[in-house]
Amino acid sequence: MRLEKKATVISTSVATLLVIMKMTVGILSGSIAVLASAIDSLLDLTVSLFNYFALHNSEKDPDDKFHHGRSKIEPLAAVIEGTIISLSALFILYEALIKIAHPREMEFMGVSIFVMLASILITSILVLFLNKVAKKTGNMVIKADALHYKTDIFSNGAVLLALGLVSLTGEDLIDSILGIGIGIYMIYSAIPIIKEGILMLLDAALCESDIKKITDVIESQKETTNYHHLQTRESGSHIFISVHIVFNVSISLYDAHLISDKLEAKLKQLFKEKKVHVLIHMDPYDDSQINESEDLYN
Template sequence: MRLEKKATVASSSVAALLVLLKLTVGILSGSIAVLASAIDSLLDLTVSMFNYFALHNAEKHPDEQFHFGRSKLEPLAAVIEGTIISFSALFILYEAISKIMHPAPMEYMGASIYVMVASFIITGFLVVFLNYVAKKTKNMVIRADALHYKTDIFSNGAVLFALVAIEYTGEQLIDPILGIAIAFYMIYSAVPIIKEGVLMLLDVALAKEDVQKIEAILKSEPEITAYHYLQTRESGSHIFISYHLVFNISISLYDAHLIADKIEAKIKALFDDKKVHILTHMDPYDDSEINEEEEEW
């Protein structure tokens, strides 16, 4: 099993355990903060299971139906995860406002505190593991999952602090106010995840720095007279690059092919942590202006 899949199995298992603990205590205690954390963990479980499905299918080889594979399932999963985080935040916000308008005393404070301590510690270990996997694999889905659970650490810590404060001060208003703060923080953390996923689904070009590195390689090759139509896009763990290389008209196809292979090897070395697909079009003369005129028509 790939390391990315092991990460999603681990996050799913942790989320399932936390859902059981938090939901039980949240319902019994009547705490909006604990209940909000339970709902967040339930959504974590759903997202982690979907991430496993996305990673499992994204690694499938191209076939007759999907000629370029299913790598876009990874950014799609990230968008769905960010959207779910946002909707869960809105629900928490609604519940918190409702409790401010209709206050109710909390019960089972001791059990709630113990559950949140356990949640804080377990989630902390999970985030360390997910960050390790994300750095090693450069996988967008795992990185989004790590960020998601990192927000859980802050929310779990905040809920724990609130419960202790309520236990010692008796001020019940702390609970819904904290719920509102958690909701806004969840939305804030979800926006970058959604943005990056949407841009990747729209075939956004590689970062300007990466494009400049590719151009530097093309410009440094003395055997080509020019290049044009450099296009790039990223799809999950895959990078797609295409360009036209202009050769001297007298060069043999064999020699031109060797030069093109050498250039491709240099470019792929820039992204050794990604699967790079390069399409090279070899021109005997610079036809960029002619093609531009045809595109305008």
């Protein structure tokens, strides 16, 4: 089993444990903040299960129907995860406003505080593990999952603070105010996940710094005379690079292939944590103007 899939199994197990703990205490205590945290953990569980499905399918080899594989499932999963976070945040905001309009006293404060302390500890360990996996694999789904659970640490800490303040002051309004704050923060944290996933689904080019690294390697190839029509995109854990390389018209096809293979190897070394696919078009002369004209008509 791939490391990414193991990570989703572990995060699913942790989310299940947190749902049981928080949901029980949230219902018994009547705390909107704890209940909001329980709902968030329930969505974590759903997302982790979906992430496992996404990773399982994204790693399948290309076939007759999907010639380029299913790597787009990863950014699609990230968009769905970000959307689920936003929807859960809206529900939390709704519940907080309802409690402000119809106040109700909180109970089981001691148990609630203990559960939130345990949740912070368990989630912190999970985030450290997911960050390690995301850094090692460069997988976008795991990265989104790690960010999601990281926001849980802050929200759990805020819930714990609210419970402490309510216990000391007896003011239940603090619980609702904090619930609103958690909802807003969840929406704010979801925006980058959704944005990155959408850009990847739309085949956006790599960032300027990555493109600069690619052009530096291409320009350092002394056996070539020029290059043009450089195109890049990212799809999950895959990076695609396409470029036209101009050779001297007198070079043999064999030598041109050797140079292209060498250049391809260098480009793959730039992104060791990703699966890099390089397509090099070998041109005997600069046909950039012809390519540009074709692009205008397509």
